[in-house]
Amino acid sequence: MTSLEWDLLRRWPDVEAPELVAVDAADRLILDEAADAGLLSAGRRVSVIGDDYGALTLGAADALGPAAAIVRVHQDALSGERALAANAERVGVETARFRSFPVLAPEVVEGADVVLIKLPRSLEALDDIARLIARHADPAVRVVAGGRLKHMSRSMNDVLGRAFDTVEASLARQKARVLRASGPHQGVTAAGHQRARIEELGLWNCAVGGVFSGARLDIGTRVLLERMPEIAAATRPDATVVDLGCGTGLLAVAAARALPRARVIATDQSAAAVASARLTAEANGAADRVEVLRADAGDALPDGSAALVLLNPPFHVGGTVHTAIASKLFAASARILAPGGRLVAVWNSGLGYRRELERVVGPTEQIARTPKFTLTESVRR
Known part of the structure; x- marks a missing residue:
């Protein structure tokens, strides 16, 4: 045809x-x-x-x-x-x-x-x-x-x-x-969005249809959020912080709350994620603190412009388990970070990304580990 x-x-x-x-x-x-x-x-x-x-x-x-x-x-x-x-x-x-x-x-x-x-x-x-x-x-x-x-x-x-x-x-x-x-059908109502309260974190999570994990708190994101106070404590108060592949934007909102003087940018290539991140920022009173951008692997951000990148990379490409997206985001983090800047990433422990992080970004240390996830900090060379 x-x-x-x-x-x-x-x-x-x-x-x-x-x-x-x-x-x-x-x-x-x-x-x-x-x-x-x-x-x-x-x-x-x-x-x-x-x-x-x-x-x-x-x-x-x-x-x-x-x-x-x-x-x-x-x-x-x-x-x-x-x-x-x-x-x-x-x-x-x-x-x-x-x-x-x-x-x-x-x-x-x-x-x-x-x-x-x-x-x-x-x-x-x-x-x-x-x-x-x-x-x-x-x-x-x-x-x-x-x-x-x-x-x-x-x-x-x-x-x-x-x-x-x-x-x-x-x-x-x-x-x-x-x-x-x-x-x-006649009279079909407009689509709304999901909204859930994460009580232990004191945050709202919002999601439009199609965004990863919906309004539920992804367990990998939880691992990173639990360490946000100490991550923020090691970050310059007026730093630029990037939530790369932001999904619903919870990491960006948590960073904005922990670092009230920082410039916080949430970025994702998904239109649904961008819409969700804006809703999450608004629901938590951070709409004026979190800048949300639609960009592919943060390609709208200048080289060497960030002091801290937060990342929970996907391990699927469509319906296929594949590490290519994570590798693309690791390389993007290295580009976005200024020398001495830090990438804090949470990833499925079975994927063993530490060697790649060492090679692509810089010296990497484990911050935390659960039965399923590893949280690491890599310092840009």
């Missing part, structure tokens, strides 16, 4: 490895199902949500033809947005054929009669997406949402069923499946 050369698509500037692909069976199935249903024909108004590296957007734009309306797209990851633009150039699709929206807002789906979705793993994120479409898309909208079978559950049908009259599942193909939804 498309003339695109899929082998040309890359994940760059996201991490790349032989086992990590830019296009998968779910991307192809979504596009094939949409084309077979006549949803990628002239006159259609198409939106794309959750495209990993541009396959859905570029495939839809190619099938619709150059005279079609602009394909609107939202990708949670900033690296995904950048990969889409780079891949468009590789396969010869003009960037004017699509428009990227950094925030999942009504404009993404306003009046759309076709929405293609790469299913998120989070049911809360899917609920946010379904509510947005039901409230703002064309009443005749057709939704084609797909994913790999290992990441799908029957609960996804139920979530879509709360916003649409009809939800049907396709047959599986190459370990992928799509869900087709239509007939948006």
